Amino acid sequence: MENKKGLMLVISGPAGSGKGTVNNHLLETGDFVYSVSATTRPPRPGEINGKNYHFITREEFEKRIKSGDMLEYTEYCTNLYGTPKKEAEEVLASGKNLILEIEVEGAANVKAKYPDAVLILLLPPSFEIQEQRLRNRGTETEEKILLRLARTKEELKSSDIYDYVVYNHDGRDTEAAEQIMSIVNSERCALKRNPNVAKLYFSKNK
Amino acid sequence: MENKKGLMLVISGPAGSGKGTVNNHLLETGDFVYSVSATTRPPRPGEINGKNYHFITREEFEKRIKSGDMLEYTEYCTNLYGTPKKEAEEVLASGKNLILEIEVEGAANVKAKYPDAVLILLLPPSFEIQEQRLRNRGTETEEKILLRLARTKEELKSSDIYDYVVYNHDGRDTEAAEQIMSIVNSERCALKRNPNVAKLYFSKNK
Numbered sequence: 001m002e003n004k005k006g007l008m009l010v011i012s013g014p015a016g017s018g019k020g021t022v023n024n025h026l027l028e029t030g031d032f033v034y035s036v037s038a039t040t041r042p043p044r045p046g047e048i049n050g051k052n053y054h055f056i057t058r059e060e061f062e063k064r065i066k067s068g069d070m071l072e073y074t075e076y077c078t079n080l081y082g083t084p085k086k087e088a089e090e091v092l093a094s095g096k097n098l099i100l101e102i103e104v105e106g107a108a109n110v111k112a113k114y115p116d117a118v119l120i121l122l123l124p125p126s127f128e129i130q131e132q133r134l135r136n137r138g139t140e141t142e143e144k145i146l147l148r149l150a151r152t153k154e155e156l157k158s159s160d161i162y163d164y165v166v167y168n169h170d171g172r173d174t175e176a177a178e179q180i181m182s183i184v185n186s187e188r189c190a191l192k193r194n195p196n197v198a199k200l201y202f203s204k205n206k
Numbered sequence: 207m208e209n210k211k212g213l214m215l216v217i218s219g220p221a222g223s224g225k226g227t228v229n230n231h232l233l234e235t236g237d238f239v240y241s242v243s244a245t246t247r248p249p250r251p252g253e254i255n256g257k258n259y260h261f262i263t264r265e266e267f268e269k270r271i272k273s274g275d276m277l278e279y280t281e282y283c284t285n286l287y288g289t290p291k292k293e294a295e296e297v298l299a300s301g302k303n304l305i306l307e308i309e310v311e312g313a314a315n316v317k318a319k320y321p322d323a324v325l326i327l328l329l330p331p332s333f334e335i336q337e338q339r340l341r342n343r344g345t346e347t348e349e350k351i352l353l354r355l356a357r358t359k360e361e362l363k364s365s366d367i368y369d370y371v372v373y374n375h376d377g378r379d380t381e382a383a384e385q386i387m388s389i390v391n392s393e394r395c396a397l398k399r400n401p402n403v404a405k406l407y408f409s410k411n412k
Contacts (some may be wrong), residue, residue: 127408156404164395165403179391186392189370189385197371198362202333
Protein backbone atom coordinates (compact mmCIF):
# COMPACT_ATOMS: atom_id res chain seq x y z
CA MET A 1 0.00 0.00 0.00
CA GLU A 2 1.04 3.61 -0.31
CA ASN A 3 3.49 5.06 2.15
CA LYS A 4 1.45 6.60 4.96
CA LYS A 5 4.07 8.87 6.54
CA GLY A 6 3.72 12.60 5.96
CA LEU A 7 6.08 14.47 3.67
CA MET A 8 8.48 17.17 4.76
CA LEU A 9 7.88 20.05 2.35
CA VAL A 10 10.18 23.01 2.11
CA ILE A 11 8.44 25.92 0.43
CA SER A 12 10.63 28.88 -0.48
CA GLY A 13 9.49 31.90 -2.39
CA PRO A 14 10.53 35.51 -2.80
CA ALA A 15 8.44 38.48 -1.67
CA GLY A 16 5.45 38.70 -4.01
CA SER A 17 5.29 34.96 -4.67
CA GLY A 18 2.08 34.69 -2.64
CA LYS A 19 3.60 32.12 -0.28
CA GLY A 20 1.32 33.07 2.60
CA THR A 21 -1.89 32.66 0.58
CA VAL A 22 -0.72 29.37 -0.92
CA ASN A 23 0.21 28.00 2.51
CA ASN A 24 -3.18 29.02 3.88
CA HIS A 25 -4.93 27.08 1.11
CA LEU A 26 -2.82 24.04 1.98
CA LEU A 27 -3.54 24.34 5.71
CA GLU A 28 -7.29 24.57 5.02
CA THR A 29 -7.26 21.06 3.52
CA GLY A 30 -6.34 19.61 6.91
CA ASP A 31 -3.55 17.49 5.39
CA PHE A 32 -0.80 19.99 6.12
CA VAL A 33 0.70 21.41 9.29
CA TYR A 34 2.79 24.54 9.39
CA SER A 35 6.12 24.28 11.19
CA VAL A 36 6.44 27.12 13.71
CA SER A 37 10.07 28.25 13.88
CA ALA A 38 11.91 29.02 17.07
CA THR A 39 13.75 32.35 17.26
CA THR A 40 15.80 34.44 19.65
CA ARG A 41 14.45 37.64 18.07
CA PRO A 42 12.04 39.54 20.33
CA PRO A 43 8.38 39.45 19.27
CA ARG A 44 7.05 42.36 17.18
CA PRO A 45 3.73 43.97 18.08
CA GLY A 46 0.90 41.56 17.28
CA GLU A 47 3.07 38.45 17.01
CA ILE A 48 1.84 35.53 19.08
CA ASN A 49 4.20 33.11 20.81
CA GLY A 50 3.64 29.59 19.52
CA LYS A 51 1.79 30.82 16.44
CA ASN A 52 4.15 33.14 14.55
CA TYR A 53 7.26 31.88 16.31
CA HIS A 54 8.36 30.12 19.44
CA PHE A 55 10.15 33.03 21.12
CA ILE A 56 12.98 31.63 23.22
CA THR A 57 16.20 32.95 24.77
CA ARG A 58 19.57 32.47 23.13
CA GLU A 59 20.57 30.27 26.04
CA GLU A 60 17.57 28.00 25.50
CA PHE A 61 18.15 27.99 21.71
CA GLU A 62 21.79 26.97 22.11
CA LYS A 63 20.80 24.25 24.56
CA ARG A 64 18.36 22.88 21.99
CA ILE A 65 21.01 22.93 19.26
CA LYS A 66 23.34 20.93 21.53
CA SER A 67 20.68 18.40 22.44
CA GLY A 68 19.96 17.87 18.73
CA ASP A 69 16.49 19.37 18.82
CA MET A 70 16.98 21.78 15.90
CA LEU A 71 16.31 20.21 12.55
CA GLU A 72 18.08 23.16 10.93
CA TYR A 73 18.97 26.67 12.06
CA THR A 74 20.58 29.82 10.73
CA GLU A 75 21.77 33.09 12.21
CA TYR A 76 20.43 36.24 10.59
CA CYS A 77 21.06 39.81 11.85
CA THR A 78 22.42 38.51 15.20
CA ASN A 79 19.29 36.40 15.81
CA LEU A 80 18.95 32.64 15.61
CA TYR A 81 16.09 31.00 13.68
CA GLY A 82 15.45 27.28 13.62
CA THR A 83 13.01 24.41 13.13
CA PRO A 84 12.17 22.38 16.25
CA LYS A 85 12.83 18.74 15.40
CA LYS A 86 10.52 16.95 17.84
CA GLU A 87 7.40 18.81 16.66
CA ALA A 88 8.38 18.15 13.04
CA GLU A 89 8.78 14.44 13.56
CA GLU A 90 5.49 14.15 15.42
CA VAL A 91 3.65 15.76 12.53
CA LEU A 92 5.26 13.44 9.97
CA ALA A 93 4.53 10.34 12.08
CA SER A 94 0.85 11.37 12.25
CA GLY A 95 0.68 11.17 8.42
CA LYS A 96 0.26 14.92 7.90
CA ASN A 97 2.60 16.86 5.66
CA LEU A 98 4.84 19.41 7.29
CA ILE A 99 5.39 22.80 5.65
CA LEU A 100 8.71 24.48 6.37
CA GLU A 101 8.62 28.01 5.01
CA ILE A 102 12.34 28.73 4.83
CA GLU A 103 14.83 30.37 2.54
CA VAL A 104 17.36 28.88 0.21
CA GLU A 105 20.15 28.44 2.76
CA GLY A 106 17.88 26.70 5.25
CA ALA A 107 16.39 24.64 2.42
CA ALA A 108 19.83 23.31 1.49
CA ASN A 109 20.49 22.45 5.16
CA VAL A 110 17.22 20.50 5.39
CA LYS A 111 17.95 18.57 2.19
CA ALA A 112 21.39 17.62 3.49
CA LYS A 113 19.89 16.17 6.68
CA TYR A 114 16.62 14.86 5.22
CA PRO A 115 17.19 13.72 1.64
CA ASP A 116 13.51 12.69 1.54
CA ALA A 117 12.36 16.29 2.00
CA VAL A 118 10.64 17.79 -1.04
CA LEU A 119 11.94 21.25 -1.95
CA ILE A 120 9.54 23.53 -3.77
CA LEU A 121 10.38 26.93 -5.18
CA LEU A 122 7.31 29.13 -5.51
CA LEU A 123 7.71 31.96 -8.00
CA PRO A 124 5.62 34.76 -9.49
CA PRO A 125 5.25 34.23 -13.27
CA SER A 126 8.20 36.55 -13.94
CA PHE A 127 10.49 39.07 -12.30
CA GLU A 128 8.54 41.88 -13.99
CA ILE A 129 5.30 40.72 -12.39
CA GLN A 130 7.01 40.28 -9.03
CA GLU A 131 8.12 43.90 -9.22
CA GLN A 132 4.58 45.03 -10.16
CA ARG A 133 3.08 43.06 -7.28
CA LEU A 134 5.45 44.60 -4.76
CA ARG A 135 4.75 48.12 -6.03
CA ASN A 136 0.97 47.54 -6.18
CA ARG A 137 0.95 46.60 -2.51
CA GLY A 138 1.91 50.18 -1.81
CA THR A 139 2.99 49.28 1.71
CA GLU A 140 6.76 49.40 1.36
CA THR A 141 9.35 52.07 0.69
CA GLU A 142 11.16 52.13 -2.65
CA GLU A 143 14.36 51.21 -0.81
CA LYS A 144 12.77 48.11 0.72
CA ILE A 145 11.32 47.03 -2.64
CA LEU A 146 14.71 47.30 -4.34
CA LEU A 147 16.27 45.34 -1.49
CA ARG A 148 13.72 42.54 -1.89
CA LEU A 149 14.26 42.41 -5.65
CA ALA A 150 18.03 42.28 -5.22
CA ARG A 151 17.62 39.50 -2.72
CA THR A 152 15.50 37.51 -5.19
CA LYS A 153 18.30 37.76 -7.76
CA GLU A 154 20.75 36.47 -5.18
CA GLU A 155 18.52 33.60 -4.05
CA LEU A 156 17.64 32.37 -7.52
CA LYS A 157 21.33 31.66 -8.12
CA SER A 158 20.72 28.55 -6.02
CA SER A 159 17.44 27.54 -7.67
CA ASP A 160 18.94 24.21 -8.76
CA ILE A 161 18.76 22.81 -5.23
CA TYR A 162 14.95 22.61 -5.52
CA ASP A 163 13.02 19.57 -6.70
CA TYR A 164 10.09 21.51 -8.17
CA VAL A 165 9.29 24.99 -9.38
CA VAL A 166 5.69 26.17 -9.08
CA TYR A 167 4.58 29.44 -10.67
CA ASN A 168 1.91 31.39 -8.88
CA HIS A 169 0.15 33.01 -11.82
CA ASP A 170 -2.56 34.66 -9.80
CA GLY A 171 -1.68 35.65 -6.25
CA ARG A 172 -5.25 35.03 -5.07
CA ASP A 173 -6.52 31.77 -6.52
CA THR A 174 -5.82 28.17 -5.56
CA GLU A 175 -3.94 26.99 -8.66
CA ALA A 176 -0.47 26.98 -7.08
CA ALA A 177 -1.77 25.23 -3.94
CA GLU A 178 -3.38 22.56 -6.13
CA GLN A 179 -0.12 22.15 -7.98
CA ILE A 180 1.65 21.56 -4.65
CA MET A 181 -1.03 19.01 -3.68
CA SER A 182 -0.35 17.20 -6.96
CA ILE A 183 3.34 17.11 -6.09
CA VAL A 184 2.53 15.61 -2.68
CA ASN A 185 0.17 12.99 -4.15
CA SER A 186 2.75 12.11 -6.74
CA GLU A 187 5.70 11.92 -4.35
CA ARG A 188 3.74 9.62 -2.05
CA CYS A 189 3.57 6.98 -4.76
CA ALA A 190 7.16 7.41 -5.94
CA LEU A 191 8.86 4.05 -5.93
CA LYS A 192 11.74 5.43 -3.87
CA ARG A 193 9.25 6.05 -1.04
CA ASN A 194 7.64 2.63 -1.42
CA PRO A 195 10.33 0.00 -1.06
CA ASN A 196 9.45 -3.70 -1.24
CA VAL A 197 6.53 -3.23 -3.63
CA ALA A 198 6.60 -6.86 -4.74
CA LYS A 199 7.09 -8.28 -1.25
CA LEU A 200 4.15 -6.31 0.15
CA TYR A 201 2.00 -7.12 -2.85
CA PHE A 202 2.30 -10.86 -2.35
CA SER A 203 2.16 -10.77 1.45
CA LYS A 204 -1.13 -11.90 2.94
CA ASN A 205 -0.64 -10.02 6.22
CA LYS A 206 -0.73 -6.29 5.59
CA MET B 207 7.16 29.09 -17.40
CA GLU B 208 6.33 25.43 -17.09
CA ASN B 209 7.63 23.00 -19.64
CA LYS B 210 4.97 22.69 -22.36
CA LYS B 211 6.07 19.45 -24.02
CA GLY B 212 3.96 16.36 -23.36
CA LEU B 213 5.20 13.53 -21.20
CA MET B 214 5.90 10.02 -22.35
CA LEU B 215 4.07 7.77 -19.89
CA VAL B 216 4.63 4.07 -19.73
CA ILE B 217 1.77 2.35 -17.93
CA SER B 218 2.26 -1.29 -17.09
CA GLY B 219 -0.10 -3.40 -15.08
CA PRO B 220 -0.94 -7.07 -14.69
CA ALA B 221 -4.27 -8.61 -15.68
CA GLY B 222 -6.87 -7.37 -13.20
CA SER B 223 -5.15 -4.03 -12.59
CA GLY B 224 -7.90 -2.21 -14.44
CA LYS B 225 -5.44 -0.68 -16.92
CA GLY B 226 -8.02 -0.35 -19.68
CA THR B 227 -10.52 1.56 -17.52
CA VAL B 228 -7.81 3.84 -16.12
CA ASN B 229 -6.50 4.62 -19.61
CA ASN B 230 -10.03 5.41 -20.80
CA HIS B 231 -10.45 7.92 -17.96
CA LEU B 232 -7.16 9.54 -18.97
CA LEU B 233 -8.13 9.70 -22.66
CA GLU B 234 -11.46 11.33 -21.78
CA THR B 235 -9.64 14.34 -20.32
CA GLY B 236 -8.29 15.20 -23.76
CA ASP B 237 -4.74 15.66 -22.41
CA PHE B 238 -3.61 12.13 -23.24
CA VAL B 239 -3.17 10.22 -26.47
CA TYR B 240 -2.89 6.45 -26.63
CA SER B 241 0.04 5.08 -28.58
CA VAL B 242 -1.16 2.47 -31.07
CA SER B 243 1.44 -0.28 -31.39
CA ALA B 244 2.52 -1.84 -34.65
CA THR B 245 2.48 -5.62 -34.86
CA THR B 246 3.12 -8.43 -37.32
CA ARG B 247 0.46 -10.56 -35.62
CA PRO B 248 -2.70 -11.02 -37.73
CA PRO B 249 -5.78 -9.15 -36.51
CA ARG B 250 -8.25 -11.04 -34.31
CA PRO B 251 -11.98 -10.80 -35.04
CA GLY B 252 -13.22 -7.33 -34.15
CA GLU B 253 -9.80 -5.70 -34.03
CA ILE B 254 -9.53 -2.54 -36.08
CA ASN B 255 -6.37 -1.56 -37.96
CA GLY B 256 -5.06 1.80 -36.68
CA LYS B 257 -7.13 1.59 -33.49
CA ASN B 258 -6.13 -1.62 -31.69
CA TYR B 259 -2.90 -2.03 -33.63
CA HIS B 260 -1.22 -1.03 -36.82
CA PHE B 261 -1.18 -4.42 -38.54
CA ILE B 262 1.87 -4.58 -40.80
CA THR B 263 3.95 -7.27 -42.46
CA ARG B 264 7.20 -8.53 -40.99
CA GLU B 265 9.02 -7.06 -43.98
CA GLU B 266 7.54 -3.61 -43.32
CA PHE B 267 8.23 -3.94 -39.58
CA GLU B 268 11.88 -4.82 -40.16
CA LYS B 269 12.24 -1.94 -42.60
CA ARG B 270 10.91 0.41 -39.93
CA ILE B 271 13.31 -0.97 -37.32
CA LYS B 272 16.21 -0.34 -39.72
CA SER B 273 15.10 3.18 -40.55
CA GLY B 274 14.90 3.96 -36.81
CA ASP B 275 11.14 4.36 -36.74
CA MET B 276 10.53 1.97 -33.83
CA LEU B 277 10.86 3.62 -30.45
CA GLU B 278 11.02 0.17 -28.88
CA TYR B 279 10.03 -3.30 -30.00
CA THR B 280 9.97 -6.85 -28.72
CA GLU B 281 9.33 -10.27 -30.19
CA TYR B 282 6.68 -12.37 -28.45
CA CYS B 283 5.44 -15.77 -29.70
CA THR B 284 7.08 -15.27 -33.13
CA ASN B 285 5.36 -11.89 -33.61
CA LEU B 286 6.92 -8.45 -33.44
CA TYR B 287 5.32 -5.65 -31.41
CA GLY B 288 6.61 -2.07 -31.39
CA THR B 289 5.91 1.60 -30.82
CA PRO B 290 6.02 3.83 -33.93
CA LYS B 291 8.42 6.66 -33.17
CA LYS B 292 7.16 9.38 -35.51
CA GLU B 293 3.60 9.28 -34.17
CA ALA B 294 4.94 9.33 -30.60
CA GLU B 295 7.09 12.38 -31.20
CA GLU B 296 4.28 14.27 -32.91
CA VAL B 297 2.02 13.72 -29.91
CA LEU B 298 4.69 14.92 -27.46
CA ALA B 299 5.48 18.00 -29.57
CA SER B 300 1.77 18.91 -29.54
CA GLY B 301 1.91 19.12 -25.72
CA LYS B 302 -0.29 16.05 -25.13
CA ASN B 303 0.89 13.20 -22.98
CA LEU B 304 1.51 9.88 -24.69
CA ILE B 305 0.41 6.64 -23.04
CA LEU B 306 2.43 3.56 -23.89
CA GLU B 307 0.69 0.51 -22.50
CA ILE B 308 3.57 -1.93 -22.49
CA GLU B 309 5.03 -4.63 -20.29
CA VAL B 310 8.07 -4.61 -18.10
CA GLU B 311 10.61 -5.55 -20.78
CA GLY B 312 9.37 -2.88 -23.18
CA ALA B 313 9.21 -0.39 -20.30
CA ALA B 314 12.90 -0.94 -19.57
CA ASN B 315 13.73 -0.46 -23.27
CA VAL B 316 11.83 2.83 -23.37
CA LYS B 317 13.55 4.13 -20.23
CA ALA B 318 16.96 3.28 -21.69
CA LYS B 319 16.23 5.32 -24.85
CA TYR B 320 14.08 8.05 -23.24
CA PRO B 321 15.32 8.70 -19.70
CA ASP B 322 12.63 11.41 -19.43
CA ALA B 323 9.85 8.85 -19.80
CA VAL B 324 7.75 8.34 -16.66
CA LEU B 325 7.23 4.68 -15.79
CA ILE B 326 4.10 3.85 -13.82
CA LEU B 327 3.24 0.46 -12.42
CA LEU B 328 -0.50 0.03 -11.91
CA LEU B 329 -1.43 -2.67 -9.41
CA PRO B 330 -4.54 -4.07 -7.79
CA PRO B 331 -4.41 -3.49 -4.00
CA SER B 332 -2.95 -6.98 -3.46
CA PHE B 333 -2.26 -10.28 -5.16
CA GLU B 334 -5.25 -11.78 -3.35
CA ILE B 335 -7.58 -9.16 -4.80
CA GLN B 336 -6.03 -9.57 -8.24
CA GLU B 337 -6.84 -13.28 -8.06
CA GLN B 338 -10.42 -12.54 -6.94
CA ARG B 339 -10.91 -10.06 -9.78
CA LEU B 340 -9.71 -12.53 -12.39
CA ARG B 341 -11.98 -15.27 -11.04
CA ASN B 342 -14.97 -12.93 -10.73
CA ARG B 343 -14.70 -12.05 -14.41
CA GLY B 344 -15.64 -15.64 -15.12
CA THR B 345 -14.41 -15.33 -18.68
CA GLU B 346 -11.18 -17.29 -18.52
CA THR B 347 -10.20 -20.90 -17.94
CA GLU B 348 -8.50 -21.87 -14.69
CA GLU B 349 -5.36 -22.60 -16.67
CA LYS B 350 -5.30 -19.12 -18.18
CA ILE B 351 -5.88 -17.50 -14.76
CA LEU B 352 -2.98 -19.42 -13.22
CA LEU B 353 -0.79 -18.45 -16.15
CA ARG B 354 -1.63 -14.75 -15.67
CA LEU B 355 -0.92 -14.95 -11.94
CA ALA B 356 2.40 -16.69 -12.55
CA ARG B 357 3.29 -14.02 -15.06
CA THR B 358 2.52 -11.27 -12.52
CA LYS B 359 4.97 -12.89 -10.08
CA GLU B 360 7.60 -12.93 -12.79
CA GLU B 361 7.01 -9.32 -13.86
CA LEU B 362 7.01 -7.86 -10.36
CA LYS B 363 10.59 -9.06 -9.94
CA SER B 364 11.50 -6.03 -12.04
CA SER B 365 9.21 -3.57 -10.24
CA ASP B 366 12.19 -1.41 -9.26
CA ILE B 367 12.55 -0.06 -12.82
CA TYR B 368 9.34 1.97 -12.34
CA ASP B 369 9.21 5.55 -11.10
CA TYR B 370 5.79 5.28 -9.47
CA VAL B 371 3.44 2.63 -8.18
CA VAL B 372 -0.29 3.37 -8.29
CA TYR B 373 -2.79 1.04 -6.62
CA ASN B 374 -6.14 0.68 -8.27
CA HIS B 375 -8.33 0.09 -5.23
CA ASP B 376 -11.59 0.01 -7.10
CA GLY B 377 -11.47 -1.22 -10.68
CA ARG B 378 -14.35 1.07 -11.68
CA ASP B 379 -13.77 4.52 -10.20
CA THR B 380 -11.44 7.33 -11.25
CA GLU B 381 -9.07 7.39 -8.25
CA ALA B 382 -6.14 5.70 -10.00
CA ALA B 383 -6.55 7.91 -13.09
CA GLU B 384 -6.54 11.00 -10.87
CA GLN B 385 -3.40 9.75 -9.17
CA ILE B 386 -1.74 9.43 -12.59
CA MET B 387 -2.88 12.97 -13.46
CA SER B 388 -1.23 14.18 -10.24
CA ILE B 389 1.98 12.46 -11.29
CA VAL B 390 1.84 14.19 -14.66
CA ASN B 391 1.15 17.63 -13.11
CA SER B 392 3.96 17.09 -10.67
CA GLU B 393 6.51 15.84 -13.19
CA ARG B 394 5.82 18.83 -15.42
CA CYS B 395 7.10 21.19 -12.75
CA ALA B 396 10.06 19.03 -11.73
CA LEU B 397 13.19 21.13 -11.87
CA LYS B 398 14.92 18.54 -14.04
CA ARG B 399 12.31 19.25 -16.75
CA ASN B 400 12.61 23.02 -16.34
CA PRO B 401 16.22 24.01 -16.87
CA ASN B 402 17.28 27.65 -16.69
CA VAL B 403 14.62 28.64 -14.15
CA ALA B 404 16.52 31.75 -13.09
CA LYS B 405 17.46 32.80 -16.62
CA LEU B 406 13.87 32.54 -17.87
CA TYR B 407 12.55 34.27 -14.76
CA PHE B 408 14.61 37.38 -15.33
CA SER B 409 14.27 37.41 -19.11
CA LYS B 410 11.86 40.03 -20.47
CA ASN B 411 11.23 38.19 -23.73
CA LYS B 412 9.36 35.01 -23.04
